[in-house]
Every structure is written in structure tokens, then in C-alpha cells.
Amino acid sequence: KQEVTQIPAALSVPEGENLVLNCSFTDSAIYNLQWFRQDPGKGLTSLLLIQSSQREQTSGRLNASLDKSSGRSTLYIAASQPGDSATYLCAVRQHTNAGKSTFGDGTTLTVKP
């Protein structure tokens, strides 16, 4: 059974810092991995999707990497802003087609002005 762990559970940084969020998974036979952002009481906003054959994906100030063999992914946020404050979730999908995604607990990020 796939287990997804995210470290740290919470992180507080001053504005402008670069930071890294970590995601690990127990079964490396994944199809893809997706990073989401969740604001309190809101839905999940997709940030980046990495296919199992890819090593990284970039979107603006965000960069996600994937090391499938070691069961790890990182989300790098450059030059953090107060608006980045949210919970960041990673989710792994193991099968093609309609395969389910298994989520981690998330990292709650607070960026202080």
C-alpha cells in the first residue's frame, strides 16, 4: 500500500527566502506525481505535474523534482511571498487510466512579511 509523507509538517519563513518542501513515497512504481496548493477551507489548486519519466518541472518561481528510484520529490519555491502562504500537498498516482492519487498530509507554509 502506497504511503506518502511530507516533511516538514509546518514551515515559517521571512519573505524573500528560498525554500524546499519534501515529499516521499514508499512504492516507487508510480505513474506521476502532482503538487497542489490548498488555502484554508478551499479546494486544491494544481501547481505542477511530473510524469515518472521526468526529473523536474518548472512553473514561474516553482520547481519540482522527482527521484523515482529513491521515492522522493521536492518542491522548491524561490523568493517566497506572503501570498505563498498555504498548505502544499503532494499526490502520487500509480496507474494509468483512472488510477487514484494518494496524498500526503501536506506542509503548511507561512511566509511572514
Added chain:
Amino acid sequence: EPEVTQTPSHQVTQMGQEVILRCVPISNHLYFYWYRQILGQKVEFLVSFYNNEISEKSEIFDDQFSVERPDGSNFTLKIRSTKLEDSAMYFCASKAGAGNTIYFGEGSWLTVV
């Protein structure tokens, strides 16, 4: 940008009552999902739906739950005889193809009293 829409945003129901949560997935998407998130816990997979049938379901998705795609646009989750522990945020999601990004709605917050 196209989005997944869910109604109602919040529903309070008496224990034992039936509820129907509604979703309009993104047009031309083929894969549909329901997830739930109990307050303070992980996002959990409930069911996936493709080609007018259930593709996969979790152990949570027992006979109390059912899904339907009654027409070309709506995707519903019915919960019969609700229990206190069914209180959660229910998310609908959809994606266009097998390896594509999955998009989530804003959620329907269900409170069973």
C-alpha cells in the same frame, strides 16, 4: 480557465438523511473522481469513474455511497443514511486523459448533525 464546479458549497443534514453532492467537471474531460477530506486529515480517494462506470473505489466507498453521471455534464455523489463520521469536505475532480493533470473543485462541506 475552465474549472470544476461543485454544489452545494456547504450542507448541513440530519443523521440518517440522504444527501446528493453535485459536480460539473471540466468539459471534454473523461475521468471523474470523488475525494474527501475530514477536518485535519489527509485527502482520501473515494471513487473514480470512466466510460460511464466505476473504475476503482476505496474501502470507504461502501454500499452507502453511489455515483452517477445522469447526463453529459453532471457527476453526482449520493450518500445514503448519513452518519456523523461522514462529515467532511467532499471534492470532485476530473482530468482529460490518462496521464494528464487532475483538476479539483472547491469542495462541498458536509456537516452531519
